[in-house]
Structure formats: structure tokens, C-alpha cells
Amino acid sequence: MGRAVPAPATLDYDFDPAARREIEEVKQLNAAAQRAVDEASRQSRAVVHDLRQRGLSVREIGVMLGITPSRVSQLGKDKATA
Secondary structure (H helix, E strand, O other): OOOOOOOOOOOOOOOOHHHHHHHHHHHHHHHHHHHHHHHHHHHHHHHHHHHHHOOOOHHHHHHHHOOOHHHHHHHHHHHHHO
């Protein structure tokens, strides 16, 4: 589930075309980064769930994924309620 994004503000500035392109590129990169974060979270929850079903401990999963055991527990709970 993604974070709520506030409605975009509209500002009336007269930027040259190059600046407008740069602004648009940054907006697109930010949107892509948010999609990647959302997908990584979704996939992490699925992997944690799968590995827990295979009998691995939160400590073992944490080592495999490079996250803390408490984060593994959080991700496991997220999958259960998702």
C-alpha cells in the first residue's frame, strides 16, 4: 500500500523550457522511486511469508534479507493483514 500523496500545488512561474523539462524529470523520477519502494515492500512481505512457511526463523530471514529480525516480524504481520 502506497503512502498518501498530497494534491499537487499549482504555481504560476514562467520557467524556460529547459527548467520545465528538469522539473518534470524530477517529478517522474520521484514517482518511479515511490513505485519501486512500494514494489520492494510488497515483495519483501511475500518473501518473508514464504520463508516463514518454510520454517525459517526471523533471525535467519533477517540475515538473508539484510534486515533486523524485528523488521522481519513487522513484514510478516503486514502480510497477514494485507
